[in-house]
Amino acid sequence: MPSLLTWYHTLRHLKPRQYVYLLWRPLAMACSRRCNVHRKNIEAALSRDFIPLRELETNPCYKPHEKSFRFLNIEQVFDEKTDWNFRGHGLLWAYHLNYFEWLYDEALTPEERLETLRDYASAPSHPVGHDAYPISLRTMSWIRFLLRYGIRDEALLGQLFANADWLCRFPEYHLDGNHLFENALALIASGSFFQNERLFHKGSRLLTECLHTQVLPDGAHVEGSLMYHSLLLWRCLQSVELLQAIPIHEERTLQTLLCDKAAQMLGWLEAMSFSDGTWPLFHDSAEGMAPALASIQAYAAALGLKTPAMLPKESGYRMFRAGAFELAINAAPIQPAYQPGHAHADIASFCLFVHGKPILVDTGVTIYEPGARRAEERSSAAHNTVAIGGLDSSEMWRTFRVGRRAKLLSLREEEQMLELCYEPALNPGCRHLRRFLLQEDKLRIEDELTGAVPGESCAYFHFHPQISLQKAAADKLLTDGLEIDCSGAFVMSEFRVSKGFNRSETALRAAILFTNSLFIEIKITRW
Numbered sequence: 353m354p355s356l357l358t359w360y361h362t363l364r365h366l367k368p369r370q371y372v373y374l375l376w377r378p379l380a381m382a383c384s385r386r387c388n389v390h391r392k393n394i395e396a397a398l399s400r401d402f403i404p405l406r407e408l409e410t411n412p413c414y415k416p417h418e419k420s421f422r423f424l425n426i427e428q429v430f431d432e433k434t435d436w437n438f439r440g441h442g443l444l445w446a447y448h449l450n451y452f453e454w455l456y457d458e459a460l461t462p463e464e465r466l467e468t469l470r471d472y473a474s475a476p477s478h479p480v481g482h483d484a485y486p487i488s489l490r491t492m493s494w495i496r497f498l499l500r501y502g503i504r505d506e507a508l509l510g511q512l513f514a515n516a517d518w519l520c521r522f523p524e525y526h527l528d529g530n531h532l533f534e535n536a537l538a539l540i541a542s543g544s545f546f547q548n549e550r551l552f553h554k555g556s557r558l559l560t561e562c563l564h565t566q567v568l569p570d571g572a573h574v575e576g577s578l579m580y581h582s583l584l585l586w587r588c589l590q591s592v593e594l595l596q597a598i599p600i601h602e603e604r605t606l607q608t609l610l611c612d613k614a615a616q617m618l619g620w621l622e623a624m625s626f627s628d629g630t631w632p633l634f635h636d637s638a639e640g641m642a643p644a645l646a647s648i649q650a651y652a653a654a655l656g657l658k659t660p661a662m663l664p665k666e667s668g669y670r671m672f673r674a675g676a677f678e679l680a681i682n683a684a685p686i687q688p689a690y691q692p693g694h695a696h697a698d699i700a701s702f703c704l705f706v707h708g709k710p711i712l713v714d715t716g717v718t719i720y721e722p723g724a725r726r727a728e729e730r731s732s733a734a735h736n737t738v739a740i741g742g743l744d745s746s747e748m749w750r751t752f753r754v755g756r757r758a759k760l761l762s763l764r765e766e767e768q769m770l771e772l773c774y775e776p777a778l779n780p781g782c783r784h785l786r787r788f789l790l791q792e793d794k795l796r797i798e799d800e801l802t803g804a805v806p807g808e809s810c811a812y813f814h815f816h817p818q819i820s821l822q823k824a825a826a827d828k829l830l831t832d833g834l835e836i837d838c839s840g841a842f843v844m845s846e847f848r849v850s851k852g853f854n855r856s857e858t859a860l861r862a863a864i865l866f867t868n869s870l871f872i873e874i875k876i877t878r879w
Contacts, residue, residue, distance in 0.1 A: 354749055361747065361755040365689035373526035380522065387517045389510040396547035397509050402502025403597045406654060408590075409647050410456035411640065416464040423448035424853035425640075436472055437480045444720045444853070450481035452493040462501045469494070473511050484524045485531050487515045488538035492587060495545045495594070516542035520554045529691035530573070530580050533562040537591050540606075544598045552600045560606065563613045566688075571613075571620030572667030574688045576695065577635040581621060582642035588614040589651050596655070611657055618652050619662030621645065624671050624680065626710075632680040632703040633716035633850065634669070636694035640852040668760075674768050675792035676876060678705040683772045686746055686757040693752035697744035698735040699760070699774055700786045704795065706834065706876065710816040712736055713859075716850030722751045734847075736813055738786070738799060741806030743778040779806050799870040810863050811870055817849055817859040829862065833878040839871045840864040 354362075366374075391398075413422045419430040426441045439446045452472075455465055472478075480486065494512050497503070520539055524531040536558035543552025566574045573581040588610060595607045622645070625631045629645040643651075652659060664670055668684025680703045686692045704712040715734045719725050730748040732739040739745075747755035756777035764771045768790040773783055781804030789796040799811060815821065815831075822830040823844065829836040843863045848856035864870060 354755070358747065358749060358755040361757075362749075362753050365692075367528065367690050370526050370528060370690060377522055377526055384521065386514050389513050389517075391506075393513050393548070394506065394509040394546060397498070397513075397545055398504050398506065400499070400502075400504075400545075400598075403499045405496055405500050405593060405597065406651070407458055408456045408496075408651075409643060410453055412454075412457055412459060414454035414457065414460065414468075416460065416468060421449055421454075425855045433475075434468070434471060436475050436478055439480070442719075442721045443480075446480045447483070447486050450478070450486040451489040452497075453489065455493045455497040462503075465497060466501075466503060466505070469497075469508055470505070473507055482515075482518070484519055484522060484535055487519050488531075488534040489587075491516060491519070491538040492541055492590060495541050496590065499545070499597075512542070513546060516546070516548075516551055520551055523554075523558060527691065527693075529566070529575055529688065529693065530584060532558065533566055533584055534587065536562050537587050540591055541594055544594055544600050547598075547600060549600070556606050560609065563609055567613045567617060568666040570665045570667050571616035571618075571662040572624075572664065572669065573617065574667075575635065575691065575693075576667065576669070576682075576684055576687060577637050578621070578624060578631040578633070579637035579642050580694060581617065582631075582645075582648065585614060585617045585621065585648060586643050586651070588617065589648070589655060589657075592655050592657070611655075614652065615657045615659050616662060618648060618657070619660045620664060620667070621648070622659065623662050623664050624669055626678050626680070626705045627708045628705075630710075632682075633714040634680075634682050634698065634701070634703075635696050636717050636720075637714070638716050638718065638850050638852050668763075670765070670770055672768055672770070672788070672790050674790045676707045677790055677792075677795055678708075679703075679788065679790055679795065681770055681788060683760070683763055683770065685760040685774070686754055689757075692754040692757070695746070695754055696730045696735065697732040697746045697748050697758075698737055699745050699758050700772060700784065701735040701737040702788070702797075703736070704874070706874075709818075711819060711831075711834070711874075712813055713816050713849060715814055715847065718848070718850045718853055718856050720751060720853075726751055729850075733810070733812055734814075738784060738801075738809055738811045740776045740779050740782060740784060740801065740809045742808075742810060743776070743806075745774070745776045745778075745784075747777055779804065782806060793876040795874045797872050799866070801866075801868050805868060808865050808867055810865050811872070813862045813864075813872070814847060814849065815860045815862070817857045819860070821860055821862075833876060835875045835877050836862075837873045837875075838864055839869070840866050 523535040536555050539555025670681045672679040682701045686695045717729050732744045745758040758777050759775045762773045771787040773785040783802045785800045787798040824830050826841040827838050847861040849859045851857050
């Protein structure tokens with residue numbers, strides 16, 4: 353049971369608007385009714401011809417003849433009617449069922465997809481699907497499908513409009529972050545599709561706010577998850593294409609802003625990606641959940657976006673390259689303070705590629721359900737950083753909550769050198785300084801603990817599953833072409849690295865116990 357102090361440190365960072373909507377929104381929703389849709393509300397959509405929007409890649413996840421859906425690496429077969437409120441695999445799986453992103457799968461016939469939409473529309477209730485977040489993603493999916501095939505089904509259009517109206521009245525101000533961003537994109541799409549000024553203007557105001565407050569000057573999404581950054585960027589590009597196809601009026605200010613911010617987001621993603629096109633799994637990130645970098649680049653190019661070269665800065669992330677080394681560093685405090693739901697206790701963590709291959713990796717996430725696994729994946733010990741006194745750098749609790757947070761005290765960088773110093777939240781008075789020194793053939797990492805040092809601490813280093821290690825001495829590891837030395841002694845153990853949600857693989861982790869100072873050096877021994 354969290355203490356009152358934990359609740360205080362969790363809630364004190366919220367915006368005033370979040371407090372208001374946390375209290376007002378559920379009451380207002382309980383007292384409100386869905387709108388009665390009139391033909392005039394959907395007239396523009398009923399009279400619209402098909403628009404040949406681009407084919408989008410998606411993971412095949414629906415087999416209509418088998419009534420089989422596969423999300424998050426879990427398959428569910430429904431005997432007869434699809435249970436759209438099925439929660440046997442957790443809420444996130446149920447959300448994915450209601451996103452309808454399998455509508456992008458061109459291997460399915462339009463008739464198969466349309467039949468399933470009608471099955472959904474005929475269901476008596478959708479308590480899961482009526483949450484604002486699944487409404488947002490489903491709206492994007494439905495609109496794109498209906499436009500691509502020129503479908504004018506009055507019942508489907510009526511339900512789509514009713515959902516958009518509900519979202520317009522009750523966006524997720526209480527959560528903010530990527531949820532509010534998705535709400536805004538869905539309202540823009542709805543306003544354009546139905547030629548509805550009210551929906552479009554609400555979405556325009558929200559999206560303008562999100563683009564200015566959530567996209568940092570270096571192009572990063574403020575929550576620091578490259579997975580969510582990529583997903584938001586992908587839907588920004590969908591919105592750009594939609595606005596190009598069916599602009600609601602001649603005003604181009606929003607479209608220009610959206611194109612500029614999307615291009616900056618892509619520039620940052622390119623800067624933070626490794627040479628193989630993957631990116632570090634900092635914060636809540638998992639493989640296979642977002643489009644690949646190459647797909648995003650191709651989509652942006654097809655829309656005419658010119659991607660600027662971005663230098664990671666305000667995000668707190670860095671990418672250094674020297675010789676065969678690629679080093680991604682997380683020097684960011686918990687951010688944004690008002691929405692840390694996808695944050696981890698991973699300040700001063702890093703990922704390392706050598707010769708284009710992953711060596712040291714982030715463990716990623718496999719689950720959002722509450723419990724020991726979720727707690728472990730958010731902990732400092734699950735990242736390539738230091739658990740000071742065996743504790744997390746920030747206070748992670750429940751599934752998406754953060755109490756006391758580590759304070760970044762200083763950040764200094766020079767060419768191929770980065771030094772950060774922070775105070776861990778659970779060890780006040782202690783200071784952890786970590787210094788990264790990168791050369792053409794060597795990476796050196798130095799750790800210094802000063803102040804109220806709480807006895808013994810532990811530095812963790814998580815190796816990619818394909819890395820085989822040989823312990824040449826207590827302080828020396830060897831792997832193909834690399835020698836790893838430290839000033840302490842390596843203690844080896846196994847851990848589980850994410851290969852997507854609900855899927856993991858065994859790999860090796862090195863832990864080094866120390867009190868005040870430590871160094872580890874990774875040298876290339878063979879080119």
